[in-house]
Amino acid sequence: MNTFVEAKTLEDNPHFFTQSRYALGQLNIETIDEPIVDIIKNIATIPYVFTLQSCYGHFLYNKLKAPQSIETISIDAKDQIIKYRIAYIALCVENSINGRNLLEEICLLPLINPDNIQFGSAGWFWQRQINSYVIQVESLKFQLQDQCRIHYEVALMLEKIRNKLFHELRKIIERHLR
Numbered sequence: 001m002n003t004f005v006e007a008k009t010l011e012d013n014p015h016f017f018t019q020s021r022y023a024l025g026q027l028n029i030e031t032i033d034e035p036i037v038d039i040i041k042n043i044a045t046i047p048y049v050f051t052l053q054s055c056y057g058h059f060l061y062n063k064l065k066a067p068q069s070i071e072t073i074s075i076d077a078k079d080q081i082i083k084y085r086i087a088y089i090a091l092c093v094e095n096s097i098n099g100r101n102l103l104e105e106i107c108l109l110p111l112i113n114p115d116n117i118q119f120g121s122a123g124w125f126w127q128r129q130i131n132s133y134v135i136q137v138e139s140l141k142f143q144l145q146d147q148c149r150i151h152y153e154v155a156l157m158l159e160k161i162r163n164k165l166f167h168e169l170r171k172i173i174e175r176h177l178r
Contacts (some may be wrong), residue, residue: 001022008121010095013128019092019129023050031062036166040178049176050095052125057087057162059155059158065110073155082155085147087162088136089169090122093127098176105172109126109135112168113161118143135169137162 013019024044032040035054043051057072060083073082091106093099110117118136124131136143137158139150150158 004043005121005126007133008117008126010093010100010103012095013042013130014115016092016094016131020047020050020094023036024051026097027051039166039170039173041176042170043091046102046173048096048099050092050120052090052092052129054089055085055087056166057137057158058085059083059097059159060085073084073152073159078152080152081149082152084150084155084158085145086136086138087165088134088138090125090132090134092125092132095097095131102172102176103133106133106135106169109165109168109172112164114160115139116158117165 027040029037029041032054036054037058040051040054043049052138059078069140095104110119116137116139118134118138120134122132122134123130125134139154139158
């Protein structure tokens with residue numbers, strides 16, 4: 001799945017509120033990865049943005065094979081190749097002053113670690129939903145993939161970057177709740 005392409009320019013979307021209501025009606029919090037439920041719930045209360053899809057980012061290896069595992073990486077994985085399922089949040093943003101302000105803040109998040117955080121449009125979403133964007137944690141060489149195989153040290157680094165990204169995203173979303 002190609003989850004990432006260069007960020008596109010916001011377009012006018014007269015159907016944004018209808019699409020937002022529909023997306024919120026389809027939102028099932030029970031399917032959201034627990035560590036980011038608060039982010040998704042808070043985004044759902046902001047009228048100029050809604051989520052399309054998300055993933056906390058999962059590290060899978062011998063002891064952690066469940067696809068939705070949210071466990072931290074253990075020393076048990078040190079000598080293994082780890083399957084990393086990308087951490088991301090795909091959003092649809094209204095072309096409004098508030099929406100543009102939110103987007104401007106989110107597009108700065110890659111500054112946390114430019115080699116491993118990307119901001120862009122959600123390529124395959126854009127065809128169905130204009131003004132869709134994604135913030136993701138993935139090594140640059142795998143940025144076009146939704147999963148990859150990595151070594152233990154890389155996994156530990158991505159885990160820290162993922163946690164920092166979601167921490168900073170929480171702060172942005174909290175500012176927009178006010």
